[in-house]
Amino acid sequence: xxxxxxxxxxxxxxxxxxxxxxxxxxxxxxxxxxxxxxxxxxxxxxxxxxxxxxxxxxxxxxxxxxxxxxxxxxxxxxxxxxxxxxxxxxxxxxxxxxxxxxxxxxxxxxxxxxxxxxxxxxxxxxxxxxxxxxxxxxxxxxxxxxxxxxxxxxxxxxxxxxxxxxxxxxxxxxxxxxxxxxxxxxxxxxxxxxxxxxxxxxxxxxxxxxxxxxxxxxxxxxxxxxxxxxxxxxxxxxxxxxxxxxxxxxxxxxxxxxxxxxxxxxxxxxxxxxxxxxxxxxxxxxxxxxxxxxxxxxxxxxxxxxxxxxxxxxxxxxxxxxxxxxxxxxxxxxxxxxxxxxxxxxxxxxxxxxxxxxxxxxxxxxxxxxxxxxxxxxxxxxxxxxxxxxxxxxxxxxxxxxxxxxxxxxxxxxxxxxxxxxxxxxxxxxxxxxxxxxxxxxxxxxxxxxxxxxxxxxxxxxxxxxxxxxxxxxxxxxxxxxxxxxxxxxxxxxxxxxxxxxxxxxxxxxxxxxxxxxxxxxxxxxxxxxxxxxxxxxxxxxxxxxxxxxxxxxxxxxxxxxxxxxxx
Amino acid sequence: xxxxxxxxxxxxxxxxxxxxxxxxxxxxxxxxxxxxxxxxxxxxxxxxxxxxxxxxxxxxxxxxxxxxxxxxxxxxxxxxxxxxxxxxxxxxxxxxxxxxxxxxxxxxxxxxxxxxxxxxxxxxxxxxxxxxxxxxxxxxxxxxxxxxxxxxxxxxxxxxxxxxxxxxxxxxxxxxxxxxxxxxxxxxxxxxxxxxxxxxxxxxxxxxxxxxxxxxxxxxxxxxxxxxxxxxxxxxxxxxxxxxxxxxxxxxxxxxxxxxxxxxxxxxxxxxxxxxxxxxxxxxxxxxxxxxxxxxxxxxxxxxxxxxxxxxxxxxxxxxxxxxxxxxxxxxxxxxxxxxxx
Numbered sequence: 001x002x003x004x005x006x007x008x009x010x011x012x013x014x015x016x017x018x019x020x021x022x023x024x025x026x027x028x029x030x031x032x033x034x035x036x037x038x039x040x041x042x043x044x045x046x047x048x049x050x051x052x053x054x055x056x057x058x059x060x061x062x063x064x065x066x067x068x069x070x071x072x073x074x075x076x077x078x079x080x081x082x083x084x085x086x087x088x089x090x091x092x093x094x095x096x097x098x099x100x101x102x103x104x105x106x107x108x109x110x111x112x113x114x115x116x117x118x119x120x121x122x123x124x125x126x127x128x129x130x131x132x133x134x135x136x137x138x139x140x141x142x143x144x145x146x147x148x149x150x151x152x153x154x155x156x157x158x159x160x161x162x163x164x165x166x167x168x169x170x171x172x173x174x175x176x177x178x179x180x181x182x183x184x185x186x187x188x189x190x191x192x193x194x195x196x197x198x199x200x201x202x203x204x205x206x207x208x209x210x211x212x213x214x215x216x217x218x219x220x221x222x223x224x225x226x227x228x229x230x231x232x233x234x235x236x237x238x239x240x241x242x243x244x245x246x247x248x249x250x251x252x253x254x255x256x257x258x259x260x261x262x263x264x265x266x267x268x269x270x271x272x273x274x275x276x277x278x279x280x281x282x283x284x285x286x287x288x289x290x291x292x293x294x295x296x297x298x299x300x301x302x303x304x305x306x307x308x309x310x311x312x313x314x315x316x317x318x319x320x321x322x323x324x325x326x327x328x329x330x331x332x333x334x335x336x337x338x339x340x341x342x343x344x345x346x347x348x349x350x351x352x353x354x355x356x357x358x359x360x361x362x363x364x365x366x367x368x369x370x371x372x373x374x375x376x377x378x379x380x381x382x383x384x385x386x387x388x389x390x391x392x393x394x395x396x397x398x399x400x401x402x403x404x405x406x407x408x409x410x411x412x413x414x415x416x417x418x419x420x421x422x423x424x425x426x427x428x429x430x431x432x433x434x435x436x437x438x439x440x441x442x443x444x445x446x447x448x449x450x451x452x453x454x455x456x457x458x459x460x461x462x463x464x465x466x467x468x469x470x471x472x473x474x475x476x477x478x479x480x481x482x483x484x485x486x487x488x489x490x491x492x493x494x495x496x497x498x499x500x501x502x503x504x505x506x507x508x509x510x511x512x513x514x515x516x517x518x519x520x521x522x523x524x525x526x527x528x529x530x531x532x533x534x535x536x537x538x539x540x541x542x543x544x545x546x547x548x549x550x551x552x553x554x555x556x557x558x559x560x561x562x563x564x565x566x567x568x
Numbered sequence: 569x570x571x572x573x574x575x576x577x578x579x580x581x582x583x584x585x586x587x588x589x590x591x592x593x594x595x596x597x598x599x600x601x602x603x604x605x606x607x608x609x610x611x612x613x614x615x616x617x618x619x620x621x622x623x624x625x626x627x628x629x630x631x632x633x634x635x636x637x638x639x640x641x642x643x644x645x646x647x648x649x650x651x652x653x654x655x656x657x658x659x660x661x662x663x664x665x666x667x668x669x670x671x672x673x674x675x676x677x678x679x680x681x682x683x684x685x686x687x688x689x690x691x692x693x694x695x696x697x698x699x700x701x702x703x704x705x706x707x708x709x710x711x712x713x714x715x716x717x718x719x720x721x722x723x724x725x726x727x728x729x730x731x732x733x734x735x736x737x738x739x740x741x742x743x744x745x746x747x748x749x750x751x752x753x754x755x756x757x758x759x760x761x762x763x764x765x766x767x768x769x770x771x772x773x774x775x776x777x778x779x780x781x782x783x784x785x786x787x788x789x790x791x792x793x794x795x796x797x798x799x800x801x802x803x804x805x806x807x808x809x810x811x812x813x814x815x816x817x818x819x820x821x822x823x824x825x826x827x828x829x830x831x832x833x834x835x836x837x838x839x840x841x842x843x844x845x846x847x848x849x850x851x852x853x854x855x856x857x858x859x860x861x862x863x864x865x866x867x868x869x870x871x872x873x874x875x876x877x878x879x880x881x882x883x884x885x886x887x888x889x890x891x892x893x894x895x896x897x898x899x900x901x902x903x904x905x906x907x908x909x910x
Contacts, residue, residue, distance in 0.1 A: 160613070441601035
């Protein structure tokens, strides 16, 4: 081939490339009609501008109705591993638990039809529902429950920490499960919503011999990364890591689906604003993730057919104050901060519906004390308290550092507001942006913990005691859950006693007293109860928006109760 | 120097480069704040679970001992387990690397094809309207980060015009072809699935274009500068004086020698695109190695960080070797002995 021929060959190559690109454009510039939120039958229709199109009857009949939600990666669908936001949302759809959370904070029967407890509160007996089938068609029995609990405890990750007091579990017959606790617990029944029941035979058949769990090999962990072994209303169809989790409806599920429950649920691993906006505007995404900024949500809210749902959560936004270093080791200094902070302005910076926290636990949690003292924004009172602080005359020597988490840019404005408010009472404050991993590292030791860290903390169970325990007991002092370093033995004993109280009313009464106790110490600024903001298509009937679902993490994405009607 | 000895020598040198790289990244990853075991299992996990992970990863051992274990395993192809994906890092690399490679190769096709064409046009019409236009476009391409192009293309061609898909590697309703090479386009062709091939190709366009813009602009400028310099040489004037057609002069006598610096830049751009694609992959939800690597860094996934950096190091080395060979072939005066990295 001579040079000129070669050049022409190269030129032809370039032209071919251009033709391919133009043809690719052309292929979708005149898209065939496609149903807005349904996966269309033809590849060329999938990315069509669906909002303005009318579905044909044939395509509507064939296309599965999809509920698509964006989430932050990673998602773990192994019940002994996952416990974060997206993992929880997946687990509640793939697996069944013995009990199910009610919207008011209690539980309702689920796999367990009934239960009984011994007088000492140490033995719990559950009778299982008959005829429940796993996704492979085999029957769910008590042995599967025993296996699931033992596997969870052995692996020790995920929600295993909720079952540390389970000393034994047994299955006297196929329909009966007996749990024996090492000490009484007022939370055991509630905790069982996080025991997701696995198909023992299926997991064993897919267990690698080589692993960290002795004769149990890898306990099926590798296989369960991308497969499910559940009996829940949806089952895994595809799970390419870092891309999406696609679950399809389990028509043989024993429970009820609402009329327009989705045929498929797709969790998409994307939180980038431009990506989410494009998908929402194209009606190729039904619900956005919770990580969109207020500004991004306002922009989405302005699009016809999209609303923003503000869902109360079990999460509170705290300014965690180190109680062991000057000047914040003086309670009067901390109270001065609590009075000087402008809560109303802080709340106004958030989405509509956000409310100032009423004490150290979110109001959504059962056992929250509605009469607990709430610090108002009162500069005079703040000055009075500051005058009683032993560092009042030497505040310049103790500038307070407030650290906000770099990865959550929205937090900066709250730190700046705090700085401005404290200037009003003459307290110097330095605002510091710190990456999350450094925050965790710093908070693990008293000597490196800053004066204040701004952090959102959520409760895993809708119970005030859970939050009080994880926020203020000495056991969590070196974790990111607590910057206060309260190290209060009296509090430790009282919260342990409260959590062990089986009688609900008695337990809540103890919680009330503990909330008063904490507020008096002013170890934190209780800024606001977080509302989770999601952009939602108007054709989605999401009970969580109406307060009809449990606020427990993941449960408001329980798809059998979510209606998706794209023709609406 | 002949080709095989040249490659052998460069491969030998590469061993030391990779060894050095592994030491540097091993140390840097471990001095970053945060306990990777605790980050992986969360605040609630009991201490014994955290300690188990620390022991499995030898995190309680001195740094030198940790490196020894890591190197021993790595030489056997075992890069450990990722704390994020919870599976072998080698398996992750096998899955995510082809996605990035396919994207980078497609971006290379676009940037090299359009960059050289625009550079040639620019030189041909030096100081005229076309040249000025290409110059402005090139400046824009060079100064604008690829993620800005990514967002722009996403909103323009994906959201407003609906010309191209914007999410992932394949549409929701298109069945994934069996994985053979990991290249979605190639695998769909191998499976004889033209619907999937066409769909995969369309999914490549926007992320590849976003990634290619900066490189394309740079390559256009380099080509233009190189051609302009050669344009004034005597042999070009002589060719024209002999009445050789202008198109032939441009293509045969001017473009070929002028491409040498461009080829070098293309090679570097390709390797750089590979590692810089993080935001583009994030925006288009592209399951590639850059996104995987960045997630690994954010979560202090030590094994994944080391493996990704090593893979990127290997890519740089291979690309450099290819560039040297190509340059030597284009200009025999240079030859492999005097290739720039020697």
